[in-house]
Amino acid sequence: MPSKRRLRWLALPLGTAAAVLLAGCTSTQLHGFLPGFEDADAPPATNHTEMVAALWTNSWVVLLIVGLITWGLMLWAMIAYRRRKGQTGLPVQLRYNMPIEIFYTVVPLILVAGMFSFTARDQTILETQDQNPDVSVTAIGKQWSWDFQYNGEASDNSDAVWSMGTQAQPDKSGNVDQDALPTLYLPVNESVRIDLESRDVAHSFWIIDFLYKKDLYIGRDNSWSFTPTREGTYQGKCAELCGEYHSAMLFRVKVVSADEYQQHLDELRAEGNTGDITDAYDRLGNEPGTGAQNEGEN
Numbered sequence: 001m002p003s004k005r006r007l008r009w010l011a012l013p014l015g016t017a018a019a020v021l022l023a024g025c026t027s028t029q030l031h032g033f034l035p036g037f038e039d040a041d042a043p044p045a046t047n048h049t050e051m052v053a054a055l056w057t058n059s060w061v062v063l064l065i066v067g068l069i070t071w072g073l074m075l076w077a078m079i080a081y082r083r084r085k086g087q088t089g090l091p092v093q094l095r096y097n098m099p100i101e102i103f104y105t106v107v108p109l110i111l112v113a114g115m116f117s118f119t120a121r122d123q124t125i126l127e128t129q130d131q132n133p134d135v136s137v138t139a140i141g142k143q144w145s146w147d148f149q150y151n152g153e154a155s156d157n158s159d160a161v162w163s164m165g166t167q168a169q170p171d172k173s174g175n176v177d178q179d180a181l182p183t184l185y186l187p188v189n190e191s192v193r194i195d196l197e198s199r200d201v202a203h204s205f206w207i208i209d210f211l212y213k214k215d216l217y218i219g220r221d222n223s224w225s226f227t228p229t230r231e232g233t234y235q236g237k238c239a240e241l242c243g244e245y246h247s248a249m250l251f252r253v254k255v256v257s258a259d260e261y262q263q264h265l266d267e268l269r270a271e272g273n274t275g276d277i278t279d280a281y282d283r284l285g286n287e288p289g290t291g292a293q294n295e296g297e298n
Helices: 002-023 049-080 098-126 258-270
Strands: 135-142 145-151 161-164 183-187 192-198 203-207 212-216 222-226 232-238 250-256
Touching: 049 098, 135 183, 135 203, 145 183, 161 258, 183 258, 192 203, 192 212, 212 222, 250 258
Parallel strands: 135 192, 183 250
Antiparallel strands: 135 145, 145 161, 192 222, 203 212, 203 232, 232 250
């Protein structure tokens, strides 16, 4: 009875301390230090961002709890059963303990099955492609930059508009002019489907704050469907080693209002960047320091 009382008195301060610590956590800490959660009052970047962060954070919480229990049992066994009273020399060596063997075989299987089921559930949602999105975009990876084509409603993409990107050109200090990077515009709170294509080698399309990336392969086109839910400018990069200037394969994403998005499309149309972008605009040859080529030389 006294031991139960002591446990109750111990649980109270421990619970209070845990509540205080959790209350003092920032939004970034509560989301497992993932990017995109610096502002607690701002909504997630996409309709899937919170789900990805929850999967990551909850997995770590479970693993840490399992780790603490395991380390605690190991330390307790090492101290409590270090030596029996009056025993000298080596203790009796046991080959195995069947209940314990069953326990540490079954528990990991349950943990793996649980994590697999939650991952499979979320992956199914992430990989379900919107067949009738509000906005359809084709992102084309090339060594070492990105082209973006905003597909219209025509089946032959005759009403599409596009922008071509050139790779990042760092100055002597390694600084990159962000305004010169290829920029993908997306309207906020409208469903988006991005079809991913590669012109040459394997690339990976990664918008960091969106907490997701998709690979690009020759001969196999990937797609990604989501809804941007927060206006702002986000950093993107290729996350697959794709050659000498892989680190310069940067881009930006601007999530803007519907009016600003339409204005950007009108600007591209006024520049003559209309129709289906073709393979004539292929792999770049402008290595850093040599300057960008003209469009007809790509």
